[in-house]
Amino acid sequence: MTLPPKPESRPDAVSLRNYVKLFRKDILSAQPARLYRAWMAEFRTPFFRSYMLNQPDLVKTVLKERPDDFPKSSRISEGLRPLLGESVFLTNGEKWKRQRRIIDPAFEGGRLRDTFPAMWQASEAAVQRLDNFDGQVVEIEQETSHVAADVIFRTLFSIPIEHEIASAVFSQFRDYQRSQPILNLAAFVPLPRWMPRFFRKDTKATAASIRGLIKQLTEERMVAIRDGSAPDDLATKIMTTQDPESGETFDADEMVDQVAIFFLAGHETSASALAWALYIMALYPEWQEKIAAEATDLEEDFSAVSRLKVSRDVFREVLRLYPPVPMMVRQSTCPEQFRDRDIKPGAQMVLSPWHLHRHERLWDNPDGFDPTRWRTENGRKCAREAYIPFSAGSRVCTGAGFAMVEGPLILSMILKHFRITTDGPPPVPVAYLTVRSRDGIRLKIERR
Template sequence: MIPPKPEPRPDKVSLRQYVKLFQKDLLSAQPQRLYRAWMAEFRTPFFRSYMINQPSLVQAVLKERPDDFPKSQRVSEGLKPLLGESVFLTNGETWKRQRRIIDPAFEGGRLRDTFPAMWAAGQAAIARLDRFDGQVVEIEEETSHAAADVIFRTLFSIPIEHEVAGRVFEEFRTYQRSAPIVNLGAFFPLPRWFPRFFRKDTKRTAVSIRKLITQLTAERMAAIASGMAPDDLATKIMTTVDPESGKSFDANEMVDQVAIFFLAGHETSASALAWALYLCALYPEWQEKISQEAAELSEDFASISKQRTCRDVFREALRLYPPVPMMVRENTCPENFRDRDISVGSQVVISAWHLHRQERLWDNPDGFDPTRWQTENGKTCARDAYIPFSAGSRVCTGAGFAMVEGVLMLSMILKHFKVTPVGDPPVPIAHLTVRSRDGINLRLERRK
């Protein structure tokens, strides 16, 4: 049995057809040959795009020379209304300054410090799922709720039931459904003044979310000034000073960063957890192993290191369904990749989706096999062809946080519930993250 995978498009389509397919879904807009190609070129009248699937090229772009390949502003066009000048979209010295302020919040013992908040969010998720005992539930909606709860508890020390937190969550659900992965600016060289024609819901919800985040940020800044702020991630980030400039984030900068923490920490975690639960439902022997292993799980942070089976299953879910399927860079110097001249300004696409399923690299690339991480092939590919959180200097600053959260939530849910797939297999599509086209339906049964 092979986990679901989108149908690829025909090898040759017109630019107009490709744009329509691309706006509908990133994954099915790509041809089958990309699962074997080391590199592929796509031409438009306005720019050249090159997808690279060869590990040495990926390493050159992400690890060896990241400054020569900044993030493409074409992709950021669609996210600007919500994310502003957040660390996810910036480049150069602005980005480096932002990372110098943000990174300390996720270093060293901070994961241990945030674990109690994650545990509380997990317990709350189990309590919410209890009402579905014996019923079919659309699990993506529930994992979205759980992941948002984790973010608010660890970032601002408030649960999802908090009025403002709940409103942000509801608005973000609307934003996620309405925001396309690309807009006109991704395909055509538009001047800054030219309208981007965002959907009304996209613009409205972005404004609403940022207004609510501004309220939370202002309240926290006041609490810091009065010496009454809790020691959570928001306080840590707001009180960290850039060692080079001596300045911290101002209020507007902090709103941008909170927006990306919510997008990256909520949307991607929800996607990964939903697919992991679906895979465990599809392969019940693995969920039983996780359930038995989870008997050792406790509020003690050290217990998470004992969830080895769950970690391997979660890593496999990230391989098959990486939440962020593609990363786009832009070369600033003339390049030559695989005997092709790459002109300055070309788009260089690193597709985690295709790299994780590269037929020349992985054994059984489309199959679900959590034991692969102990094989020589799996260990080699883990180093060279596994980038669920990107890689190099721009690796996701919350990668360690996400792995602890994902393993904890998966273990807690399967410790208490048996999950069974219901209906047709879900069809993966990519918008902001890799989600199911029609949701993921699972039957939940409380374990005795």
């Protein structure tokens, strides 16, 4: 039986120097194979202790039961701050709670129905672009990045990817996501706040350029809101929502931070998941045909989303095997004892969807592709206790519902019109900002 690609694990014992080098190169292959069976693992450095938690009740404690005792780690955020600033993805405490109070209403209930037309338009545009490659081999990550960015700009600012600023942001972000490592030196060495951070020159320059373009969009939208001409999209909703406690709205600089994370979370993660989904469908053509058959009568109607059952199960399974954000890091704020280990304040608590989703003591056939697992007793149990592609608890991704409409819809639209087959060696999963292929994913596209 063919298994989906999985990176090789490192040897159990390596020096800290080599571990840092491996980690900066790729977070996935830098880990030992024993983590796929361990309930908890400890890593020691001269500067801090970190603990990977795979035991479901410990994951639940950190993410759901006591999230305030385990805020996001500042060590990991160091590498993302040039682009994301003080966005909701990086903040903690009262600042984070205020940001979520303003952002969350834009993604509640009927807003998914409101954003569906933009998703549909982006899906149709993707089909039209792929028509140009009929019978050819394409690098599919480039195409999924294009359609995911198109969705974000249409839903956020009511502009297509062809818009001058949208196109510039998309182009520069492609450079950024490949140049930005998961960790910089500050993740391993506790530098004081006043000390300069060590970023690549091109990474900082690209981040500044992207933020400048986003600022232009947000300032233009603020003018449109004031004169009453702003469209009723996500940007308008977020920028006009008042914090129910203080009555404040986001100012221009705060909105740049939030748009930056919406683009990262809504574009980069969706592009990753869609690329792997299309590759897996090429690897398992019988499932590809099931989705194509299901999508035969797909039309622009939000109710159609609920009928994409096969596509949704496939997409959920792809998110299990290739969670776009492979690891999340929290920090303990008080003394703890987990599995008879004494954990001091300041310890790094690593929650790894990559390892949790493939844990050999939790999942049946953990490395296999099986969309039917969600209807089994084991699958339902693991879905509740060991499946966190969007995190969990109070910090669960605001756009989780958005992603579970967008992903199956675009996957179904593409497979309705095209048959795809693999080309070349299997892709090797690596972690840049999200889980991507080391050398891209090449697929042959043919019109049905």
